Amino acid sequence: MNSDSNSGASLNQGASVKNKLKMLLRLHKLEAKRGINEILDNPFSNFMTVLVIAIALALPAGLQILLDNGKSLSQSWDGASRISLYLKLDLEATQIEQVTSQVRQNLAIESVELIMPAQALNDFAERSGFADAISELDSNPLPATLIVQPKSTHSSPQASEILLAEFKQLEGVEKVQLDLDWVRKLYALLQLAEKAASALGLALGLAVLLIVGNTIRLSVQNRREEIEVVKLVGATDAFIRRPFLYTGFWYGFFAGTLCWIILEASLIWLQQPVANLAGLYQSEYSVNGLNLSQSAKLLLFSCGLGLLGSWLSVGRHIRQIEPR
Amino acid sequence: MIQFAQVSKRYPNGQDALRNVDLEIASGEMAFLTGHSGAGKSTMLKLICLMERATSGQVIINGKNLNKVKRRKIPAVRRDIGMIFQDHRLLFDRSVFDNVALPLMIAGYDHREIGRRVRAALDKVGLLSKEKNTPIMLSGGEQQRVGIARAVVNKPPLLLADEPTGNLDPELSAEIMKLFEQFNQVGVSLLIASHDLSLLAKMHYRTLVMKEGRLVQDQTDQMFEDEALKVDTMSETSDHE
Incomplete structure (x- = not known):
């Protein structure tokens, strides 16, 4: 380089580490926003995806709530x-x-x-x-x-x-x-049902991964041209992956929230019949819904699944796209 | 800056795009690459920015042997090369500003620095007032200038342009070339693939002529001795390989 010092022609070392970190944070904010917009831009079809995920989550989660209730019921009688x-x-x-x-x-x-x-x-x-x-x-x-x-x-x-x-x-x-002989039998039955619920949860969790993965795959294909351009100007795979990971995360977040709403609504719907039934047994019993930590866990789990599903899908499909 | 040593490229379909090309372009030099379509111009540019790999021979850019660059390191190589395309390759869902800012965001610059550099680059190509527009609202010439601003915003030492004036009328082409000359004057190396011979004739720069994958002429003035090539090239105007 003969005119390095006074010209714009210098090798690009990028910015300093501190600035890079600051920029990374900004980028993350930007990508998070873009991820939400990606979902909001196409509300109908994305709502369908979110709904499917929410239902897939609500089934095992709802079963788990019922089992927890049955267990607490049988346990409170077991001592007596x-x-x-x-x-x-x-x-x-x-x-x-x-x-x-x-x-x-x-x-x-x-x-x-x-x-x-x-x-x-x-x-x-x-x-x-x-x-x-x-x-x-x-x-x-x-x-x-x-x-x-x-x-x-x-x-x-x-x-x-x-x-x-x-x-x-x-x-x-x-x-x-x-x-309370029958309570013991019920308890044993509940344990069996719990195993079944875990298996169901596993299967539906896998289904959620596939749904998110497939949705992200389509999204990657739709943005093929953009990915090519971004690769041409020097983007790393991590940079390209990020918005898709955020989209997956938001799918999980919205689905988790919707799942929570579905569960709570179902429980409210069940409350009256349960109160009637409990009344027949002279009991004040009412169905316990999700407490705060369980709700947080549900949301966290759902976000995690969304992120994992998109991570599993995006890396593979991005690698297949090379600029021509 | 650019060094080709006995470089050959054969595509999977058996087509020999480059045959034993030897070439050296010094740092700070501006050169044109010409020849009819299929002669290997695009392949040459693709080898430089690692869109393709040489089948044999060595490509050395900035002292870096590209044969030894692993997949993961390709982005780092591309960040030192500004690329300009005939079809601009802009992102139409983002503003002009965001398009130009892309290389800086990828490199992880501070947002104030990004704002400063993007505006400087847009100012250079005369589009500062259009930073908030989307590319679709711009004319072809303006879109190409956005593409140029994006290529130079990162201040790369090397610019590659593939038929940058392919879709533009002579007046706009001349403007684009003037921009390239300005970049060259501050030390940027340029390699411009073009078969717009009338344009090349007006500019007195080194011209490399390719034919069937070989470098057949390499000269500093524009005396095209190969009349057949001239006719060939003039007849095709806006295709790209």
Whole structure:
């Protein structure tokens, strides 16, 4: 170079590191904006893509919410695995006392509640709404009942079985029932369902990756000419990749937000029927939606999937485009 | 600046685009490359900016042997070369300013520096007032000048132009050439592929004539002895290889 010092003709070393970092930040802001615009420029078809992703996410997420609710329900009952002892109908009050004290002596027992036949009948009349019919009865058809709460150390299935057998042999006991046997079965079923939900989540997560990847592939092809030009003026693959990564990220972001809205709307829709159902069981139970950290996780996961899907797709397709 | 040593290029379809080309263009030199289409002009430019690789021989640009440049390093080579195309290759969804700023953004310049340099480049080509327009609102000559501003904004030591006046009338062509001369005066090396012989005749620069992949003439004045070539070249005006 003969005129290096006073001319514009110098080798380009680019800018200083600090300026480069500053510029990189600006570029990122710019590309992020451009990524959003890319989606907003074509609202209808992009909304379809976002909706498909949102639904694909909402299915496993919704199932997970239901499972979590079922689990918390069954767990709250699991600790209270009570045993009901139905006494023989013809027992006298003193005999009932006798059986009760016998049960109380058992070391595995936390507490015993005695429900006398009259009280049981009252409760039943009150709750069932058959008060009039019941008042017509000549005699009380209900037995005295002992509600036994085993100590927590004795509430495992095996210990419960042993207790059950012991109580069965007491004189005056007609029938022994482990109240919450079905809860345990439900719990086991839920665990199975959870595995199925994970598998579903995995499959649909993969589907989301493919949807994003394919959308980005089309977007790369649409901008083929632009990519060629940018390559000709010295852009690195990383520079070209960036706007597409942002587009993928925004797909994930919008889809995650939409998924959250879908889930919350479904839960609101379910609230009334659930409240009715819970009312029938004298429960205040209501379905738990997503809390803040779960919502954040959903959004993060969705953004991550969008980013990953576009990253997997964009590198390969950009390399195929060379200026001609 | 540009050095070709026994360079040959054979395309995958078996076409020999260049055959044993030897060439040296000094730094700060301005040269024209001419010849009818298919003679290898475009291939030569493509080898310099690594759009194609030589089948054999060495291409050395700025002291860098391009045979040894890996794929990942290609962008760095291209940043030192300003390229001007017959079809301008502008981005039509962005403003004139953003088009010209592209090489600087890629190189990672500070935005104030970008603003300064882009305006200087646009001023140089006389389009400062149109920085906010999109290229589609400009005439062909103006679009070409935007392309030139983009090529020089990064102050590369070497400019390549492939038929830069191919689509322009003589008056606009002369203007573009005047711009090139101005760049050359501040030390930029230029290699301009063109088959606009009437234009070349007016300018007294080194002219390289290609024919069937070979360099057949290399001279500093414009005495074209090969009349056949002249007729050939004049008959084709706006094609590109």
